[in-house]
Amino acid sequence: MTHATTVWQANRSGGLTGAEALIETSLAAGVDVCFANPGTTEMPLVAALDSVAGTRAVLGLFEGVCTGAADGYARIAGRPAMTLLHLGPGFANGIANLHNARRAHSPVFNVIGDHASWHLVHDAPLTSDIVSLASPVSGWVGTAASGAGLAQLTARAIAAATAPPGCGATLIAPADFQQEVLTAPVDVELPDTRLRREVAAEVIDPIAERLRAGERAVLLLGGAALDERGQRAAARIAAATGAVLYSETFPAAAERGGGLPDLDRLPYFPEKAVEALAKAQLVVLAGALEPVSYFGYEGIPSLLAPPGTVEVLSTPEEDGALALEVLADRLGAPEPAARPRPDDEGLPDGALTPQAVGRIVSAMLPEHAIVSVEGGTCGYPFFTASSRAARHTALTNTGGAIGQGLPAAVGAAIAAPGRKVVALQSDGSAQYTIQSLWTMAREQLPVVTLIASNRAYNVLRTELGRHGQSRPGPNATALTSLDGPAFDWPALARGYGVPGTRVETGEALRRELGRALAADGPQLIEMAL
Amino acid sequence: MTHATTVWQANRSGGLTGAEALIETSLAAGVDVCFANPGTTEMPLVAALDSVAGTRAVLGLFEGVCTGAADGYARIAGRPAMTLLHLGPGFANGIANLHNARRAHSPVFNVIGDHASWHLVHDAPLTSDIVSLASPVSGWVGTAASGAGLAQLTARAIAAATAPPGCGATLIAPADFQQEVLTAPVDVELPDTRLRREVAAEVIDPIAERLRAGERAVLLLGGAALDERGQRAAARIAAATGAVLYSETFPAAAERGGGLPDLDRLPYFPEKAVEALAKAQLVVLAGALEPVSYFGYEGIPSLLAPPGTVEVLSTPEEDGALALEVLADRLGAPEPAARPRPDDEGLPDGALTPQAVGRIVSAMLPEHAIVSVEGGTCGYPFFTASSRAARHTALTNTGGAIGQGLPAAVGAAIAAPGRKVVALQSDGSAQYTIQSLWTMAREQLPVVTLIASNRAYNVLRTELGRHGQSRPGPNATALTSLDGPAFDWPALARGYGVPGTRVETGEALRRELGRALAADGPQLIEMAL
Known part of the structure; x- marks a missing residue:
């Protein structure tokens, strides 16, 4: 340096x-x-x-x-x-x-x-x-x-x-x-411009050796290794060795869609993550940290990979994309055939579900959009559907502090004039930094905010269930419900100078999302679930 | 203990x-x-x-x-x-x-x-x-x-x-x-119930001596000494000795109105505060800390009282009201005659000004209301007018961290069922914890929120002026203006389930405030200034 x-x-x-x-x-x-x-x-x-x-x-x-x-x-x-x-x-x-x-x-x-x-x-x-x-x-x-x-x-x-x-x-x-x-x-x-450190051959070669030897491997990509180069190199490695690819669960910025590998995120709940890694003999980290349980649950290990399987190809400080390319070259892995973008099997009509939202938003994303995702309700279904979307950049909540999605959309829009930004946001988490809407209006940022409106802290309902509270009492109900009163999202948007509307069906979401994406400034759509 | x-x-x-x-x-x-x-x-x-x-x-x-x-x-x-x-x-x-x-x-x-x-x-x-x-x-x-x-x-x-x-x-x-x-x-x-420490005679007697000797004195009341007993004792001392009374500038909770002494707050800006204390030979602190400038300004002392004049009658830990009573007794000070509540000289009509707001809100306060005051625009004029109001408790922003007034109103309403709460709030500061409105709606709290809507961080405009920026440039204008777009306060209120309206004149404020105070749950009135 x-x-x-x-x-x-x-x-x-x-x-x-x-x-x-x-x-x-x-x-x-x-x-x-x-x-x-x-x-x-x-x-x-x-x-x-x-x-x-x-x-x-x-x-x-x-x-x-x-x-x-x-x-x-x-x-x-x-x-x-x-x-x-x-x-x-x-x-x-x-x-x-x-x-x-x-x-x-x-x-x-x-x-x-x-x-x-x-x-x-x-x-x-x-x-x-x-x-x-x-x-x-x-x-x-x-x-x-x-x-x-x-x-x-x-x-x-x-x-x-x-x-x-x-x-x-x-x-x-x-x-x-x-x-x-x-x-x-x-x-x-x-x-000076700070370059990422190159990964030494002494680190790459033993990993190549183990992959060549046929060990059952998982490649976990994170940080800067989630750019296009890193993902394409990882896809070569996967095609050549049968290694399974995952993205870290909450990437800072991941390139997605447009023919890039269908990179699942490592599951959020630890049981599922443990299951995803259970058969691995080798878990290779490229820019990702060793996967740990988001929270500690009695009887479930904090470290999710089987003991002794983790090898670090590149730390977040290092040039993980280059390390993956070198590793792919060592393996003589050819470029895999381009994945054809599948025909869309028709978009869902009728009452909105999180799955319908994920498919509709994925299908309608404009080229090179930025999608700021906060909240699980529609976030997970969107990730499931969006590997088939047009090329876009997905931002997620890396640290779990709530109220990140709308401000990140503001900053992303200012960083990339000319790119559309979609903020796919849960209703509970949107409230922590709701004032973001005003900055979108003042700066006339091209941000379409989609509110997944289920009027509950649903993740907490799930967690209560994990604590054996399948029927929460009155205080627990009050503390995990956002009803009584329900937010009027179009009114809140209007209060901050953002045009807002509310939809209840797939048809209405397609119509309003099309209109909102064609508009110049910010827009908000409440998606009633 | x-x-x-x-x-x-x-x-x-x-x-x-x-x-x-x-x-x-x-x-x-x-x-x-x-x-x-x-x-x-x-x-x-x-x-x-x-x-x-x-x-x-x-x-x-x-x-x-x-x-x-x-x-x-x-x-x-x-x-x-x-x-x-x-x-x-x-x-x-x-x-x-x-x-x-x-x-x-x-x-x-x-x-x-x-x-x-x-x-x-x-x-x-x-x-x-x-x-x-x-x-x-x-x-x-x-x-x-x-x-x-x-x-x-x-x-x-x-x-x-x-x-x-x-x-x-x-x-x-x-x-x-x-x-x-x-x-x-x-x-x-x-x-156990924690009692405040009693103040020793050795502390009280020398102060009594100096007051008896005719020193020009200021009594600065703060903390628990601002309750009814403390204020009545302070008024006896003032009547007997000519001492001038002040409340600390930002009391946590001050009893006001209903015949209590007309206790001005020590001015906020240091030049005015220095002036208020300049002639004092003795500044007696009862529950208040030594007054210091809110911010440090070049050429203005941080300590506002003349050097060597400050004596502590009671610290915030001590029973300041009792100390004031003992001091008044030492001085043989009689109860001053009750101040008649003056006739109201008629409330202002026409375009709203901060002074008109202060007078109207003071005149219409119900008995035993709690008033949570945040923001200077209408806060200072309200304090000027409200010593003649019905008995009420005023809460102010003690620490200067913005976004205090609406949450404090929520807590006060829950602490005192049956008392009306008025949140007299500036528009800029209301935005930091705007989500308070929803809790008011959910709990159906009897809080009337009055928004002083001048669409600017006016205090910062003043401070820019103090830095010689009487004509702020484009960035300074953008960072101190809340226009472009203006908030639609009734829409924001409706978004959270609180009935809201907007007034521009004294007549309209009187009508809407009367209606809001008669309602059961929360209400919001935007006062366009």
Whole structure:
């Protein structure tokens, strides 16, 4: 990893403020989108977003919208956006989606304004321990101690965030240093393009040997290995050796459809996952972590692969796609024949079911769409159907912090102008960051939000059943039901400036989805299940 | 402080689970309301909320609703509610309002489910450093290490939370210990009623001396000293000595109106606060902390009172009302004559202004209403007008974390059945926890939400002006404006099942507020400014 050293200096009469130096450095490092919900202690930075040209500032009404958008942006753009958040409590509202970003290995650059350094000791009402809040979701945390330090630490934070596999980096920017007028040039070290490490032959060869020897193998792809190259190489290996392919259960961004391999996700519930891996003698990880149970259940192992079967072909830091290609070459595996896209057997009419939604959305996806999937109700059926869809990129909730899908759709749309975004979203999880709809409306983003409306936290009903509560009592019913009252989704959408409608049948979904995909700005469709 | 020791034991065949032991202990300590947004790792606790009778479980669609409601509940009920939140990310969504609760000295008992203890080492997707997240907003954090430990630590957490001045206490409850079936009785130490410490004569007498000697004094009341007794005693002192009375700027819960003293709040902006205190030779703190500037501004001192003038009559831990009574007695101060409630000079018609809103809402408040105030636009004018209102309790945003007003209204309504609650709320801040409206609808709470709709983060416009940005550029304009699109508040309310309407004039506000106050369940009125 090398760094380009750049001398950066004040470039206008009257000098640059620390806030302006931060923004100039950020732009020089290629960060030009800022998802912001600022307050008083960020006003110099807000002013600097105008005095230094080049950053697109996008307002979120709630901080979780900003951090989730930065995650979605990073997954599609492959580089960080900035978030600008207000002190400890404002940052805290963004933690849940930074948790997801951390699990997605998304590079995110967080800037938090803090009180003036000399004011902190007085413990004013908004003072809090920001480092303690930021550390669990940041690979790097730093606090600037001068105006020049804001520029230097900006470069360091962005370098930390963008080094593979990517992480959140959080810079705390005291208000006085934002305002400080710099009197001398500042040297900063800008991060170079960070390449993923190549996997050594000593790692690849023994795996090739075991595959050649006919061991029953599973290839589990994750992270960057889920791009087109990685998947095509994995398909060669599978065709040559009979290895079974899986994608990690919650990929950050997976290319899907358009003739790519029909890559199932490893099942979510541990019994099914254990079953899927039970016969393997060799479980090869390419960019994926060792599969573990999402939750711990009495009597079910945390580690899902049979003991002693796991071999790491590539870590998330490494170039997994290249490693898979080298492995396929070692095996002399030819390109498998292209899979013809099957004729559609006709789309389902009548009352909507999750399966019908999965098939209809898959069939109607425009080429190169981005699909942000949150919630199991329609998410799993969509994945079942969508390997036959047009080429698209699927984003999932990597960390399990709810309220990720709509903000990620916002960020993805900003990262990829010209691509349609579909947010396939469960009703319960949509509520955590519902304010995303307003940012879609303000920025006129081409996002079609599909709400799977079953008026329940269905996954919790299932989990209650696992705890022997097949007939939940009144409190458990109240805590897992979203009825009484049911949401009026078209009204909520309209409240935020997004045209919304409600459908109950396959015919209506096809008609409204066609109309929504043809529209320019955001649209919402409540799918009553 | 004494503790009652109670032997608690399994009371049904088959034994009690750790989760049931937690709920039984919590009920025995007087905690019988649970604001919850649970997930998989809290399912045994959710089941226990039914198998152990006596807790009212209230669902919030977002965790900040739950924690803000627990804060509002504590302010009115004077005792903790439980929050039940899901792992680190779910808890993180509740941090902002726990920050406010901490600044309000509200007793709050947080329960966070965590992974099964034996599963943690595998770093499953939802694993995070919960202690690091919880510590900044908790006076006490503990992790149970057994099923019996859940009961014991519940008692200890509630004791910590309820010891004056009150704090948040956070119990981390691993899922396996929630499920563990207890085989032997468990002893727990239940907290006794915690009395505030009495203030010693050695503290009171020197202050009495200086007041008698004619020093120009300001009495700054805060915390529990803002109850009726404290205010009446302070009014006696003021009448006898000429001392000027102020309330802290953001009281947790202040009794107002109905003939109580006309107690101004110390001004928010530091220049005004410095001016208010400039002539004082003695600034007496009764339950209030030393006043500090809300933010640090270049050239303005952080400490607002003249150096050397501050004397502490009572800390937030102490019985400030009693101290004020003793001080008034020392001074031989008689009861001042009751202030007649002035005739209303007629309420304003025509286009709504913040001043008109303040006067109309004050005049129409029903007896013993609770008013949850968040946002400056109508908040300050309401305080100016409301000393002449009927007796009511005013709640304010103590910690500056935005999104506090609507959840606090939810909690206050649940704490005080039979009292009307008015949430006087700015549009920008309402968006952070907008999901509160749904809980109001589900629980059919008598909350009238009044939205001060000016379609801007006006306080930030003011702050930009303080940074010399009297004409904000395009990014600063975008980041401080809520137009483009404007919210449709009646639609948002309807989306959550709350009847909503919009008014533009004083006549219309009087008519709609009268109708809303007469209704049974929640209502929302958008006040277009």
